Amino acid sequence: MSIASPAGSTTIINPDLTLLIAEDTDLATLLAVASTNKHLHALIHTYEHSIIKSRINAAIPDPSLQPPFGSLLSSNGPTRQILPPWSFQVAAELERRHSRIETMFNNFTAPPTPLISAMYRVPSFAALPPPQFLHLVTMFKQACQLADQISDLALFVKIPVMARDPPPADPYSVQKAIHRTRQAYIKQLSPLELAALTHLAALGGMAYAEEFGEMLGSDPNGLERIVAFKETIFREGSFALWAFLHPEEHKVEEGLTGLGPPSLPPKARSSGLGRYIGRKVEAVLGDIWAYEQGLQELDGVATPLEVDVPDWDKEGARDGMEDDDEDPFVVLHGLHQTVMAAFPKPIQEPEEDDEDDMMGEANSQSEDDYVDYEEGDLSDEDEQTQEEVETYPADPRAEVILEAVRSAIPC
Template sequence: MRGIYTHLSVSSRHLTSLIPIYLTSILRSSIAKMDALPGDLVLAIAEQLDVKSALKLAGTCKHISSVIRAYERSVVLTRMKSFLYPPVGNVLSSELCLRRPLRHGSFEMMKELERRESAVEDILTKAPVYINIRSPAMLGDLDDESQIRLSGLLKRALAQCDHIADIAANAPCKPKEKHWYLNLNRRYWEIPDLAWGFREKDPYTNYSARPYQREHIQSLPLEEVVMLLYLVTALSLGFLESMAGFIDSDPAVFERTTMFEDSVLRHGSWFIWAHAVGGTEWQRMSMKIVTVALVELSDYESGREDALPGLRSALLERFKELTIIDEDTIPRMFTMAKRIVTGKDPWPEEDPEEDDAEGSGDESGGEGGSEDGDVDSDENGVEDSN
């Protein structure tokens, strides 16, 4: 009996020693089979994966790696079709106190788009002080259908903010070097009346991109303008609420709020996520960005020659241009946003004097003769977002 146990023990040890050899043989066989996979099949698989999974697939063997790397741009461009608003050029990375230009069609760019998609979802679902889909600022409680429509419209507006920010990553703009970003923590950009030309190196105000960003905003159609203006205003109301304990002690709180809105347009989901969701370090970064913008505003209002107007002013100008409204701009914007979100008919670019005349006979006091201040539509209206 003892001999049997000894034999079994020896056999067991022998089998254990054979396992690595056996597994190696299987692995080699699997790799050989993977080496034989047609390139088209490899690409078809890679195009269905997120970046992390595609890179893991590329790491399985040299053959697959060479195929995926050789057709990186093709894989990325195919994957980009799954995004609601894919970029048309380079994009900026979303790092703490740093935004690097990422080449269009690269895996690094795709990873950034996936990060933005996650950030936008966080903004819409995890920051109710800033965005509340069920009962959004100044729009009242919404039914399920309107909530779905609002969510889509806000995603579109956030993508528009990201596009405005990404203008800085494309020609003719020149990307800012890393050390200029680091000056944020050194508070260098908070120095008022910086020496001539140095503000242009500030990546947080991004003067070199400003004219092109303003030009883009001033080319947007009415519905885009309304929802973009609604987004920055709703976020600023949340910002004011978060600053409630400092309103009495901060004489520049309302100017700070204005520059918070401008920063939303300049930096998109990177800035919004940082402030509303990102935690202590990220929120500290966002507040420093607002402080830098506030210094820039002071330079502009003091009449400094090289100071440029902001992006919020370009958005308001475009809204007034399309609606021919010079007064009560924000209340009228809220009325228009409510119409879009609730799926009502488009409105015209009306004559305010005519609108006042029509509204004067309305018992409810609403503008344009309607209960909620809605205006009628004509051929100049914009298409419904859906």
């Protein structure tokens, strides 16, 4: 980096110091500074890979969520491209994803964002005290990063080179290979990661239904579209949530709100990102219909990912959920308990009628029930007594899982 001296000459700052500054500077400022001096331009672009690696390590401390080969799928346009590894484009994409996730889960806006509003419609989530609710929000932000990681796994699938006269091949071989790679990754997730990812898809389904409103209720395929959108979150990552729920990124043009696929909410139909995801949802919906109608073999067209659920969670019972079709928050019992076991159960204040009943019962006790305890020094016992907190009941089959959850998130 160079600075102007009082005498009018230019002084070159130590290159090592310049690189340290580059690692902590936002990308727009860094590129603007590099364009002001040919020495800076050459230095920054020579060490582009090392700068980006340092920025990724700082932005994503969890190594499992970092791009293993330094490349990502772009999400700044109506098509997704493979970005050059360890490039400034990758850094820009990471900043874009982080900004979108923070916006979608901003808990301090009025009115609340679609996903925060969906969280408050889940009784067990809404009952959490504010500090624990913020922990839950952080968990879902990490689930968005996990969904992005699953989406980027498409980069690992190699497209075979076509020969001049190739034999008849399966036209869905690449798509099936991508799905197998993603399914293998999902199966090795920890219980907490699996639970958070499933809850993220459920919240997305609630927000998706809210955006459609009455239109979804009059659609005979409405519920199937919700399922297809949840599946699209696993295939496209947080990009799918952003394109549908925050289409203000693009100017809404009059006359275009009636266009777009049926799976696209009205307010997102003029957005290039929304129309792209809408086509993806329609494609998933077609896969689901074909699979259910038996129009293909089990190993034919790639079937939905279907997040793999452990054997201990096959009952599918819902706990603490409202049976309301307008809020399609459907998760399996064990997965919901895995999340809620990380937080103490809030103590509910008794209502006025309950207080009167309790006082009446206490006054009706006879003197015969009185027990005269002997006096004693209880100071030592008081020091050893800790306040007991009522928690959500743990499933005996998932005791090990719940222990991992409790150690993962501070209460």
